[in-house]
Amino acid sequence: MAPVEIRDLTKRFGSVHAVSDLSFDVQAGRVTGFLGPNGAGKSTTLRALLGLVHPTAGTATFDGRSYDELDRPSAHVGAVLEDAAFHPGRSARNHLRVLATTGEHPEGRVDEVLAAVGLEDAADRRVKGYSMGMRQRLAIAAALLGDPEVLILDEPTNGLDPPGIRWMRGLVREQAANGRAVLISSHVLAEVAQSVDDVVVIAEGELRGHGTLENVLGGDDGPATEVRSADQERLAGAIEQRGHVVQRDGDSLLVLGITPGEVGEIAGQEQITILGLAPRARSLEAAFFALTGGET
Amino acid sequence: MSALLRAELLKLRTTRTFAALVGAALALSLLVVVLSTTLGSDFDEQDVRELFTFDFTPLFILLLGVMGMAGEWRHRTITSTILAAPDRLRLLTAKMLAYAAAGIVLSLIVTVAIMAVGSLVLSGRGETTIGLADLAEVLWPNLVVAALLGAFGVAIGGLVRNQVVAIVGVFMLFAVEPAVIGLAIDVGRFGPIVGAPNGIIGINPIEEGEDLLAPGIAVLVMLGWILAGFAATAALLRGRDLV
Numbered sequence: 001m002a003p004v005e006i007r008d009l010t011k012r013f014g015s016v017h018a019v020s021d022l023s024f025d026v027q028a029g030r031v032t033g034f035l036g037p038n039g040a041g042k043s044t045t046l047r048a049l050l051g052l053v054h055p056t057a058g059t060a061t062f063d064g065r066s067y068d069e070l071d072r073p074s075a076h077v078g079a080v081l082e083d084a085a086f087h088p089g090r091s092a093r094n095h096l097r098v099l100a101t102t103g104e105h106p107e108g109r110v111d112e113v114l115a116a117v118g119l120e121d122a123a124d125r126r127v128k129g130y131s132m133g134m135r136q137r138l139a140i141a142a143a144l145l146g147d148p149e150v151l152i153l154d155e156p157t158n159g160l161d162p163p164g165i166r167w168m169r170g171l172v173r174e175q176a177a178n179g180r181a182v183l184i185s186s187h188v189l190a191e192v193a194q195s196v197d198d199v200v201v202i203a204e205g206e207l208r209g210h211g212t213l214e215n216v217l218g219g220d221d222g223p224a225t226e227v228r229s230a231d232q233e234r235l236a237g238a239i240e241q242r243g244h245v246v247q248r249d250g251d252s253l254l255v256l257g258i259t260p261g262e263v264g265e266i267a268g269q270e271q272i273t274i275l276g277l278a279p280r281a282r283s284l285e286a287a288f289f290a291l292t293g294g295e296t
Numbered sequence: 297m298s299a300l301l302r303a304e305l306l307k308l309r310t311t312r313t314f315a316a317l318v319g320a321a322l323a324l325s326l327l328v329v330v331l332s333t334t335l336g337s338d339f340d341e342q343d344v345r346e347l348f349t350f351d352f353t354p355l356f357i358l359l360l361g362v363m364g365m366a367g368e369w370r371h372r373t374i375t376s377t378i379l380a381a382p383d384r385l386r387l388l389t390a391k392m393l394a395y396a397a398a399g400i401v402l403s404l405i406v407t408v409a410i411m412a413v414g415s416l417v418l419s420g421r422g423e424t425t426i427g428l429a430d431l432a433e434v435l436w437p438n439l440v441v442a443a444l445l446g447a448f449g450v451a452i453g454g455l456v457r458n459q460v461v462a463i464v465g466v467f468m469l470f471a472v473e474p475a476v477i478g479l480a481i482d483v484g485r486f487g488p489i490v491g492a493p494n495g496i497i498g499i500n501p502i503e504e505g506e507d508l509l510a511p512g513i514a515v516l517v518m519l520g521w522i523l524a525g526f527a528a529t530a531a532l533l534r535g536r537d538l539v
């Protein structure tokens with residue numbers, strides 16, 4: 001059982017298919033980037049995982065248990081959702097004290113997490129006067145309160161300045177180094193590319209890629225091959241069967257992660273005639289756009 | 297459960313809403329008591345009892361519960377509250393108990409204050425006063441009503457969820473219920489805001505022969521209202537997506 005398991009998750013809002021038949025795992029000790037353009041279904045998936053949204057079908061669990069079944073959820077899972085909200089009249093410290101009381105965490109944790117996010121000096125001011133970045137830091141402090149094994153972060157860099165974004169990267173790396181599973185969503189690949197080990201790419205509610213960052217999106221200098229053959233469908237199937245990612249690009253295929261030589265070898269084994277074969281330089285961003293069907 | 301209850305009480309203590317509502321209830325009640333004790337005369341014991349039975353406090357206690365629950369949607373804190381306590385039934389129970397306790401505290405402060413001030417003015421003017429034992433007898437039904445209304449306010453806030461609409465709704469009920477009592481006592485005496493609470497306190501504003509509920513029955517009727525509100529709010533909380 002993985003720290004986070006999404007299985008055949010489907011969520012419809014009336015006629016809107018927000019998430020369709022989505023499955024993936026998140027591993028301990030790794031940072032998993034959850035990527036997709038606006039409206040792809042990232043937040044809906046995370047909310048279903050946290051028991052806030054009822055799935056139309058499928059399951060989303062932590063070590064096999066749904067969020068509602070966890071004994072002390074905040075000691076197991078820490079979450080930062082989009083547009084984190086706080087009572088404007090309550091101070092950061094009091095907000096955290098309330099959560100520490102509910103989760104039965106020691107009072108001392110409040111000061112620890114305030115220090116961890118750099119809010120000590122503002123802790124006794126009412127949240128009403130906080131900047132967006134300060135609110136985001138408070139939300140992160142709340143997620144860390146129970147020292148959880150799993151961190152779920154929905155676009156956590158929203159409102160953070162560049163030093164804040166750097167700090168956030170360090171934080172998720174540190175959490176993963178301590179054996180935690182981190183799932184971090186973003187619609188901007190560049191923002192997480194430096195800090196993730198694995199990626200899950202979705203678009204229109206469907207899974208478009210899942211694996212290590214290298215495998216799914218290639219590196220800046222990772223190999224990629226453009227190929228045209230007599231039987232594109234069969235070739236694509238054969239390459240995918242060997243664990244490589246294939247994208248349909250007009251009437252040619254874009255194969256990620258392997259060289260023209262390796263593609264040729266597969267075609268040979270399957271006895272498919274090659275019509276054209278060329279190495280293709282591509283950036284992470286281009287690969288991401290190609291996967292999600294955006295502009296290149 | 298006790299952790300949740302402590303957290304809800306801590307929430308109450310860490311914003312200004314509770315203090316503001318207690319202040320407003322206190323100011324209004326003291327004003328009325330000072331005016332009626334200085335301007336009135338020939339008080340008998342029953343007059344004094346009724347004087348010390350609150351008239352505005354139920355409104356403020358209901359508002360407290362309504363704002364405590366509907367405020368979770370208004371400030372969008374409901375998500376973080378549910379994440380911390382995913383069991384909606386336990387959360388709602390803790391909320392109702394916390395606001396019942398808050399209602400008792402508010403009522404205690406207001407009632408003791410008006411009793412002290414009222415008795416002082418009355419005795420200063422040489423009017424009738426009532427002894428401590430009688431005061432206590434007036435006090436405790438007030439506290440029972442306060443606890444029940446605090447919990448009922450949470451149910452209204454949870455059902456309506458839009459804080460402004462819920463507050464306007466509470467004011468309207470305060471206007472409608474006495475009218476229903478006047479028109480059809482058989483229906484009105486079961487009302488959750490005026491009818492049953494007045495039954496518990498034992499005020500009978502109606503003509504001879506047209507009685508409100510007996511206190512014991514009235515408490516049961518109130519508990520019925522709270523239970524219905526609890527069930528409806530719990531169903532809403534469990535069924536709805538929080539997006």
Ligand SMILES: Nc1ncnc2c1ncn2[C@@H]1O[C@H](COP(=O)(O)OP(=O)(O)OP(=O)(O)O)[C@@H](O)[C@H]1O
Nearest residue numbers: 013016018037038039040041042043044045187539
């Ligand atoms: N409560 C709702 N009612 C109706 N449709 C909804 C609701 N919530 C989300 N959707 C729809 O579901 C789809 C996925 O939305 P979601 O918020 O999960 O996307 P996202 O990947 O988080 O996007 P973003 O990057 O903009 O945050 C969208 O089409 C959205 O309009």
Ligand SMILES: [Mg+2]
Nearest residue numbers: 042043044082
């Ligand atoms: Mg989103």
